[in-house]
Amino acid sequence: xxxxxxxxxxxxxxxxxxxxxxxxxxxxxxxxxxxxxxxxxxxxxxxxxxxxxxxxxxxxxxxxxxxxxxxxxxxxxxxxxxxxxxxxxxxxxxxxxxxxxxxxxxxxxxxxxxxxxxxxx
Numbered sequence: 001x002x003x004x005x006x007x008x009x010x011x012x013x014x015x016x017x018x019x020x021x022x023x024x025x026x027x028x029x030x031x032x033x034x035x036x037x038x039x040x041x042x043x044x045x046x047x048x049x050x051x052x053x054x055x056x057x058x059x060x061x062x063x064x065x066x067x068x069x070x071x072x073x074x075x076x077x078x079x080x081x082x083x084x085x086x087x088x089x090x091x092x093x094x095x096x097x098x099x100x101x102x103x104x105x106x107x108x109x110x111x112x113x114x115x116x117x118x119x120x121x
Contacts, residue, residue, distance in 0.1 A: 084100045
């Protein structure tokens with residue numbers, strides 16, 4: 001897949017991750033009488049074994065993502081890597097991860113010397 005194609009995939013997944021999680025978050029806030037009750041939100045994440053499984057899965061994936069993104073962004077010289085950590089917890093892992101991958105591809109594309117590196121068809 002070309003760099004342009006993979007960037008499009010990451011952008012679409014980031015948008016879907018933000019839209020899907022926030023659709024559920026907004027409906028949770030409405031059902032809870034408005035506002036965001038973190039304790040109720042966390043209890044809901046473990047309301048049954050299936051929800052707990054998904055919550056643990058997402059939590060471990062978020063930690064792995066943060067460890068990897070810190071190392072990867074540092075290796076590439078990307079600045080402001082803390083932003084992706086904040087986005088993970090304030091928007092969603094489903095948004096922050098593909099958004100970081102999109103920005104990583106953009107960084108690699110612009111950092112590569114002319115005629116080398118990524119394919120941009």
